Amino acid sequence: MFGGFLVSFTGSMFAESALPALIAVGVLPVAWLTVFRTAGMVLDMGTPFAMRFLARFSPGRLLQACELVDIALCLTALALIAVLDVPLAAVIVAYLLATTILPLVIDVAEELYIAQVSMASEDAAVRYNSAISSSTALLGFVIAQPLGAFIAEQSVVLLLIANTVLSAVALTARTISNRMLPTAPFKQTEAGDPRRKSARRSLWRKASFAFSLGAISPIISGSLALANGIIGGYVVIWAASNASNLLAQTGIGLFCFGIGAVVGPLTARRVIRRVEYSAAMITGASVLLASLVVGLLAAVALPAQSAVTTTLTWLALLGASFARSGAMVLYASARQARLKGETLLGAIGISRSFSAGGTLAGVWLGLALGVADNPCLGLTFAIAVIAAMLVFMVFRRGDTPQLKAAASQG
Incomplete structure (x- = not known):
């Protein structure tokens, strides 16, 4: 497959x-x-x-x-x-x-x-x-x-x-x-499963469903997508446009993004064997937040045409891509292994919906904020989104379904 x-x-x-x-x-x-x-x-x-x-x-x-x-x-x-x-x-x-x-x-x-x-x-x-x-x-x-x-x-x-x-x-x-390895139509949980009833009542009818899963909450995917949409390719355009060799710098920026997207998931695979899921997600979110802060400091404190600014921007992009891609792998994997039945169906559906909505809103917000011309305001918004997500994960960490508990469902 x-x-x-x-x-x-x-x-x-x-x-x-x-x-x-x-x-x-x-x-x-x-x-x-x-x-x-x-x-x-x-x-x-x-x-x-x-x-x-x-x-x-x-x-x-x-x-x-x-x-x-x-x-x-x-x-x-x-x-x-x-x-x-x-x-x-x-x-x-x-x-x-x-x-x-x-x-x-x-x-x-x-x-x-x-x-x-x-x-x-x-x-x-x-x-x-x-x-x-x-x-x-x-x-x-x-x-x-x-x-x-x-x-x-x-x-x-x-x-x-x-x-x-x-x-x-x-x-x-x-x-x-x-x-x-044949697969059957997705099995629903048993009628007496309280998670099934909770998910059925909550899907779209109760916003509390999005908050009820701790670090597996659809809010995580929506926040990551929103922050990525706000800065996304706009930061690459900004950094490259201030360099003398625009095409080469654009290539370097895309290369950094690609390397981060390749290495992040591979690192997540090793981390999850040694660290509990919620702790790994909080660490990944912290790395993402730190990378965005480095990018903002470079944009604010240093001249736009400076080689140091460009280098720090590419390093920030590499770190952000690395952390985001690794976090998304951990997020999807924990959701698939820990949730069952209606709860899993609801989590997948709402997570994808939040992610798409976050991306769409982020892309247009990044355009409206003029991130390609000056990334400071866009990076500030992205930092605020990830910081809020990090606080949510820390305070709702206890709500995250555990593997053994989820495995017994359905």
Whole structure:
């Protein structure tokens, strides 16, 4: 299943590379990039409702179905271009809009799959999640995006062909995996389980559900997404624009972000074996907070054109990416191993919704605050968000479900 995910992810990255390519050559306006990203975030915000439907099916079967749908859409797009001579831009836009729902289904199915495979072993969940997070970061920044951009320069049609082939390989891998380790439709907890009743009453009806899980609370994912959205790529643009070699500095910034995203999950895998989950999350949040403070001090106290400022900014970005990616792996793994039944479904749904809403709000807030021109105000907001999250985790630490208690549920 791991191999199938990576192959599928690579194919999707190839296909998505078509959009920037068409924008770069002037075939499509830049606004389309915002449209697709916003559409994806809006769909993710509806995850709590999608969970009710998706939980009825086997996670393994859902993943196979997604690959079949992607193959069918790719073949349809190729036929429209080659046979009916439909304009390339129109076909690509239609294809990307049609596949917008697939990442949501795949992510939910993958998480439910990991939850079944990991059972009561938090370490198994951490191993799988850390491998997925590190591999996708490496593939995205080092292989898929550069290679996709190169292929797009030659022919966008080649991207669709490559995605079709990779989806077929992924389908084969997922089919083999599902036969070796079949998964059943997600089991609901027993009727007498108090967690099930609590979650059912609380989903969207009671805001207290978001506060009831301590360090596994959906508030954590929402806070991390909001802070990341506020600064995100804006800080890279700001630091690079004040350097003499803009393109080189942009590359360094993206490299630092990518390295942090690769190393963070691998470190989390080792940390969780030695440190209790809540303590590990608090430590990760503290590192993230310290990194943001370093970035703010560099922006406020030093000249914008200074090499020291740029260096400190890249180090802060590296630390923030490292801490955030590691924390997200710990967060997802503990949720999968410790929560069961309706409580897990509710936590996944609301966490993804909070994360999407936080990202969407953060991106627009970062734009409104002019972080790309002056990051001080944006960094201050991000620091306030992470500090509040850290305080929440410390004071609600006792509410975090423990592994043994969660394992006995359902």
